[in-house]
Amino acid sequence: MNKTFKKVMVTGLTVAMMVGGSTAAFADNGNGKGKGNDKDRDNEIRYNGYINNKNDNKNNNNNNNGKDLYINNLNVKNLNIKISFDDVKGGDVEWAARYIASLASKGVFEGYEDGTFQPRKTITRIEAITAAVRLMGLREQAESTDAKNTNLNFKDANKIQDWAKGYVAVALQNDLFEESDDMVQPTKEADRLWATTLLVKALKLQDEAKAKMTTKLNFKDADKIPAGSVGYVAVAIEKNLIDGYEDNTFRPTRPVTRAELAALLDRTGNQLPDNTSVKGTLSSAVSNNTLTFTQNGQSYNIELDSNAYIFRNGSKVSASELRSGDEVLVRTFGGKAIFVEVTKVASGSDLPSNSNFTGTLNATVSNNKLYLNKDNASYSIELASDVTIVRDGRTVSASELKSGDEVLVRTSGGKVVFVAVTKLAGDQNGNFVVNGRYNSLTTNSNDQVTQISIDKILSDGTVQDNVYYNTTSNVTFLYTISNGTTIQGDRSQLTDNRSVELRGNDNVVHTIVIK
Template identity: 30%
Template sequence: MKQRIHRIIAWTLVLLMAFGGTYAFAATGASSGNADSAVKIIFPDTVNHWSQRYVAKLAALGIVNGLGDGTYGAQINVKQQEIIAMAVRLMGAEEEADKLSNMGTSLQVSDWARKYVLYALQEGILDPSEELKNNGHINWGERTAKREWVAKVIIRALGKDQEAKESADRAASFKDNHDISADALGYVNVAVDLGIITGTSSNEFLPLQSIDRAQTAAIFARAEQYLPQSEAVIKGALTAITADTLRVRDESGQVHMISLGNSTAYYRFDADKQILKSDLAVGQQVYVVLRDHLAVYVEVISDREPTESIFGQFERVDTAARIIKIKIDGQEVEFELDENVAVIDVDGRGSSLSQLIPLSEIELKKSTLSSRIIEIVVKDKPISKRSSGTISNINPEEITILDEETNRLETYPLVEQVIVTHEGKSLTLDDLVISDEIAYRVLNGFVTEITVTAKYVEPVKGTFEGFNEKKTTIFVRNEEGARGYDLAEDVAVHIEGMVYATTNDIFSGDILMLTFDGNGLVRSIKVENRNVEHLQMLELVSVDENLEFIVVKVDKAPRLLYLTEDTILEAYGLEYPVSELSKYITEKQRIDVVLSGEYVQRIKRSEGYTGKVKDYNPAARKIVISNPAIGDLSLNLSPYAFVQIINQSSTTLSDVKIGDEVRVVLSPEDLLVTQIQVKRTLKHTIETINATNRMITALDENNNKRYLSLNSSLAIHHPSKPYATIHDLSAGQIVTVTYYGSSAESINILDYKFGTVEHADRLYQNLTVQTHDGQILIIDTSKNFELTRGAQKIEISALNPGDRISIAQDHEGYTLAQVVLRQMKIINQVESIGEISFVNQMGEVEKMQLAPDVIVRAGNSKISLNDLKKNDRVYVYVVNGVIYEIDKL
């Protein structure tokens, strides 16, 4: 398509015909001797009218002109032939239309409009079959144009007929969508998508309403950007402003010196009225219309030059050569700097090239017009701090530290002459080993000082020989001989198969692995040469008079088990030496034992068993429980048997159901069931922890206070550790606690996952969730499942696909699910080491932790954390104080 012809006389003649009346001619620069006064783009009736900018743009381009009385006629309705003439001129096809002026058309139009209508018919802008319906050809040109018809004409003029056809089945977003003709709907949709046509403030399109000259100017001015650019138009970045010139660099890199006149009109994309020339600023994107090499219309179309972002680590800058070098994925890359490059610091304030610090994470904004860097944004400076932690890895170039404050691995480069000391003595890097505890200083991202606070001690393996009298020192023997090691106050003992082992469970001859804390004290003891076996309901056949062994029946066969002086006797919840055995257990009674090999660690009279109810008849006083270790146990109920269920004060025997997991408590004399303790798992919030007394207070869901004693029968289960201790718990932590009756059996630490609801199947009671790391979880919601939104419990049927959800599961599969509601925040800045800060309306700054694989989105597109800017508004999804997802608004 050819460029439109910009001849002033030709424009005005055409415009005279196009709007049928007496119009003012625009004088040429030659006739007036002053090109600055030759073009009128602002009219008396548009000075305070919303359409001023649109009319001025089209007048500058020669698409419209004023009426004979000097006004524009903003509220005068436009005829169909006038719309077609404007569309053809907007397309720059006037010269081609001139060739068709001697041809005829069945549509009744004014003589001056015939060539435009013929061209429109030839190019498919008008469809004869549509226009000729119901004698539509009669007086066709003089009819006022309707809004939906104008949408059809302009979209076809832009060459987007196919897009309109593809959008014809999509309902428009307007309240009066039903009033839009079927053959116009697709065109209206595309016009709205392109931002060419908008609805009313009440969200109505008014498809059959006549369109006036002001509305037409707005539509055609918005549509102009989708057509080839006129030779009279210059678009680009504003690089300099003087009293009478603008310097503009276009997308090809060519620089244009543009003259300004007294009547040059200035506009902004977000304002209807004129602005001052002083409102222009270097770096803005401008749209300039020229007449006789003079700017008549200047519009700021963007406050920023179009750029692409490049992220990397700052290396150095050559200010003389205007070159910056950064490292991207380990490779050094250089870029040319614009002479007016801006530097923005992490706090959003202006900075300079000389203040850039090596190793800073930066964003370079490269102009897509000049390919030069026009802005440098410092996203993250190398930090400077003092902290402490444990060495995780070290080499001559860098060190990785598990930081005590952040509980994260942090890696830093080392300065060439790093200062290393221990207890006042100088060391070298070679003296440092993994697991050394250190205090360290970071200066501009480099570790400059390291002070060893506790040297790492190699683990010791040996054979247990005993403790000192106070049990504060343990003695082991290996090839280097026997040696004693002092114990830490909270030393942990690990024995495979034992729920909660203590130093009392370590026997002579055990092979031990001792590990040490930073002060050289034993912090954990692992017994490596034995597994623990639990046997229940064994018949005690006989006891050796010297208490060296006992004989029991296992699967109806006798078995010899050895006693030692370290064997512990349990009776009524208390511990006694094995020498007291005859006081509490007699032959023919049933016993439970804990074995290591053939040696008895613990022994007690059988008092109760856990298992799943396999059969149950309260009337017949019978219960059968299935225990994985000892099989099915058929037991009789005592006449006084009762049921105990946590948080249920009133119970009957009928409260027990087949399939329930229970613990049955037996009478000492006749082994009848006196209690049935039903297993329940409850959610608790830890309130306080007393590590010395091994006591925990917690609140259940009803705000009842629970006191939990970490004795040998109360286990702590961690989702990712084989052993867990009291130190894995913290105040405020949510856990599940498993009870048999009113007795706590275990504290279960939860494994949290964040994801999106894919499907909630109410029929099969399954919930499908895609976690933020891409896993698919299918959760059985029929049992041991709790779902909440805020403080309210809800059913899975209340969930919708796309809902964010937090899934917390304990080691037995008990699941706590919570709908994660989004929170609106205002960005302060992305902090270092996995944190982000926000600012509230009071100006207060709040820091929050980021998940290691936090998802950041803008609309449907994933973006980088570095794309977030100060004062950006975002939605965040937070689980236990950690942000898993950020949606930029």
């Protein structure tokens, strides 16, 4: 890493202005005299961010004396931070919302002045270069007077807008261009191969890329990737910056959308030094709209911004879903937390808030909570007031659940709304008991009864014989009958729709109880 890069990375976060296609989004908002002008500096908005020490709330000035936690140093003009965008909607782009919020909170890649992000819009090369330079922490250098006045020996230098010249100069100094490049082509769409190469260079991994130029790429269209670019793609795949499509193609010439670039940038940023955030462990759930967390044994408080983006368990959530013990990454602005990402969910705190999963009960229901083991960890989760519980083919109360029952659980809003027992406690030897209504008997050529079928009405979400039913259904089940099966009750009453109970072992019925 060169000295300039190292120096800038430790100076603090410089929040970017809007990144967009319009000139205004990157325009010099000063008076043209650059940072060296005193008036220009006086017009800048500065904020030194400290979080109050929980144990010393009186100490809330900028002299932390070791008791406040220094988060970042914002030094910006035309302050404007927005991290959630209404137009990031639809299955083809919603996956990128987390990446967009993360980058916007760092001031690397934001929306347009009209409040949109336009995730499906393709990105231009100059926009990608600008975002990469900012990701490297070099915005202040790129917007300096010296950088803006740098002589650029590109054939199309006259096509580079004034606001972008400093970014091109800094990108050139940091080896983001090839030595043979004689044009910037600022308005050309950035394709996947070009963007991938740019970000590998931003990570200073050129030497690794060169060492991997003979790698055999397994994409169907690997022959469309130039030999001199193979190493860059190999490194990007290895570092999880980018991957191929479901049909095992890479599509190197496909233009990159703003949503796709957000993912590329954020994955790249995770491998760069980051002084824009603080990491800690929540010491309690959110109370009075305040995060309370510990770092290095010290406790801190910080207020949540009303529009804070909170990412937990793979989705955006409300502050109420944060749990004590969650390990978090927090970014602040204006003295408030604007981005919170749970990097490690608290062990045993809860389970995904809106999902289906399986587990084994490790206790009976107590205090209206379900206690279960899942993936070698123990969890407790509250039952909804209208929860539906199905056990042994019947809808039952929570009190009938037994420790050792294997269950399928459905949650919504952080509470259990449905439980289906897929295997009864004590069935380790294959024992089973099922209830239903008699349908028919099947006999063999010797007129011996070999099978019995019964009907069950299964509620929405029931699992029976490893089949999941997502609607209320009348389903017929067929069971094998063993030789010498016992029939309890009057056999003459074994008629259509008669309630019966089947008892057996290893999927073979040994007792039929007529009810």
